[in-house]
Amino acid sequence: MPIHASASDTAAASPIHAVVAEDFAAVNRTIMAKLGSRIPLVETIGQHIIVSGGKRLRPLLVLLAARALSYQDDRHITLATLIEFMHTSTLLHDDVVDESHLRRGKATANDAWGNAPSVLVGDFLYSRSFQMMVEVGSMRIMDVLSSATCVIAEGEVQQLTNVGNPDIDEAAYFETIQGKTAMLFEAASHSGAILAEATPEQETALKLYGRYLGLAFQLIDDLLDYQGDAEAMGKNVGDDLAEGKPTLPLIQAMAKGTPEQTKVIRKAIRQGGLDHLQEVLEIINATGALEYTRQRAVEMADLALAQLEALPESPYRDSMAELAHLAVDRQA
Numbered sequence: 001m002p003i004h005a006s007a008s009d010t011a012a013a014s015p016i017h018a019v020v021a022e023d024f025a026a027v028n029r030t031i032m033a034k035l036g037s038r039i040p041l042v043e044t045i046g047q048h049i050i051v052s053g054g055k056r057l058r059p060l061l062v063l064l065a066a067r068a069l070s071y072q073d074d075r076h077i078t079l080a081t082l083i084e085f086m087h088t089s090t091l092l093h094d095d096v097v098d099e100s101h102l103r104r105g106k107a108t109a110n111d112a113w114g115n116a117p118s119v120l121v122g123d124f125l126y127s128r129s130f131q132m133m134v135e136v137g138s139m140r141i142m143d144v145l146s147s148a149t150c151v152i153a154e155g156e157v158q159q160l161t162n163v164g165n166p167d168i169d170e171a172a173y174f175e176t177i178q179g180k181t182a183m184l185f186e187a188a189s190h191s192g193a194i195l196a197e198a199t200p201e202q203e204t205a206l207k208l209y210g211r212y213l214g215l216a217f218q219l220i221d222d223l224l225d226y227q228g229d230a231e232a233m234g235k236n237v238g239d240d241l242a243e244g245k246p247t248l249p250l251i252q253a254m255a256k257g258t259p260e261q262t263k264v265i266r267k268a269i270r271q272g273g274l275d276h277l278q279e280v281l282e283i284i285n286a287t288g289a290l291e292y293t294r295q296r297a298v299e300m301a302d303l304a305l306a307q308l309e310a311l312p313e314s315p316y317r318d319s320m321a322e323l324a325h326l327a328v329d330r331q332a
Contacts, residue, residue, distance in 0.1 A: 016322050017055075019315045020063040023077060027059050030081040034128055045109050045121040049088055052106050057217075057323070058188040059084045064323075065192030065206050068316035075136050076195055082132035083188050085125045086145070090152060090184075092122035097160065098243060141191045148187035155179020164244040166266035170251055177218040178211070185214030205310035209320065212304035216327040219297035222247040223290055224331070226281060241280060244272035248296065250280070252289040261287070297328045 017024050035046045059080035066076040094100070095108040096115045110118040126149070133142045158176045162168050189210030193203045225240040226249050240247050246269050254262045261283045268276040284290055301324040311317045 016319045016326065017060060019319045020060070020067060023063045023067070023080070024056075024060070026074075026077045027056075027063070027080045027084070030077055031084060034081060034085070034132065037124065041113070041117060042121055042124050045092075045113055045117060046088070046125060049091060049109055050084070056084055058087050058184055060323075061185060061188040061210055061213075061320075062192040062195075064316050064320050065189045065210075066196045068311050068314055068320065069193065069196035069198050069202060071192075071196035076192060078132050078135050079141065079191055079195060080188075082129040082136070082145075083184070083191070085129040085132070086149065087184055089122040089125035089129070090156070092118045092125070094156065097156070100239075136195070138194060140194050144187055144191050144194065148183050151179050151183045155181070155183065159245070162246055164270050164272065166246060166250075166254065166269040168246040168251065170248065170255075173246070173248055173251055174215070177215060177222075181218040181221075182211050182214030185217070186210035189213075202310050205307040209304045209307040212300045212307070213324060213327055216297045216300040216304065216324070219248060219293055219300065220328055220330060223249060223293045223297070225249075226284055227290055238274050238277045238281075241268060241277060242272060242274050244269050248293045249284050249289045252292045253280075253284045253287045256287040256289065256292075257283055294328065301325070301328050 031050060032047075035043050035050070037043050037046075062076055062080040062083055066079075092109055096110045096118050099110075100108050101111045108118075109121070130146075133145055136142075155176055155178070159180055162172070162176060186207055187210070190203065190207035193206035198206065222240065225237065225247065227237075241250070250265055250269060254265050257265065264276060264279055265283060268280050304324045304327075305321055308317050308320055311320075
């Protein structure tokens with residue numbers, strides 16, 4: 001069933017996790033086991049960010065994709081764990097780059113321990129994830145994931161070069177979020193499909209499912225930066241504006257606003273900071289930029305849902321459908 005932009009916030013993470021509850025528990029145990037290091041600070045920082053919250057959607061995608069194709073072995077646990085380590089390492093690095101102080105309502109690792117330990121522990125987690133790729137024992141999966149790390153890094157650099165640039169258009173924005181966010185979603189569902197020996201049609205469908213789901217999640221993240229509840233999000237409203245990031249709400253507001261409104265937003269992006277936040281919020285609301293951003297997220301989630309037709313009916317497929325609804329219905 002297609003998603004409608006007016007859908008209420010009825011989706012919840014727990015039923016989605018429930019169908020793979022035993023697998024998910026095994027992933028959590030493996031995460032803690034693989035965090036082991038002879039250097040105590042590595043474990044301390046790793047545990048800080050990994051246990052600080054989050055839905056662990058990327059490892060969940062591995063589990064759901066594999067189980068939806070009747071996978072029966074246990075290598076999907078290792079695969080899901082290494083995907084979470086890849087994600088966690090990017091969070092550690094991102095918070096340093098963005099000079100963030102809060103993540104999910106708690107102090108970031110760089111705020112608590114400093115930039116250098118955060119970067120180095122991020123490097124450790126990336127390295128540990130590649131060790132675990134060897135354990136999975138699939139050259140195709142290693143190819144997908146190693147390629148994904150390059151795309152993700154490029155996406156992060158691209159976002160950095162976009163900072164303070166009000167001339168970024170919608171196409172460039174989508175290229176950036178495809179790299180920095182959607183790529184790991186895509187790699188998670190794609191690698192799960194490969195592990196389960198999917199047919200070519202199913203493999204392509206699951207790859208695209210992850211891509212579109214990741215795009216939907218990032219679009220809603222960028223919307224919530226101007227509309228969300230700071231306490232629920234665990235970060236401050238307007239953080240993207242403060243960092244000078246030209247996300248879709250701003251891009252659309254400039255496209256639809258008056259010359260004077262566009263001038264205000266261009267200045268706000270160039271300068272960064274929050275001096276113009278209230279005025280920018282008024283312009284975003286007046287131009288319908290948030291509604292447009294939500295509609296684009298709905299389009300991505302509907303494309304994700306369409307890919308599930310390639311899978312046999314199962315509770316796992318149902319949970320993947322619910323995940324697409326959650327992507328656009330969430331408030332944090």
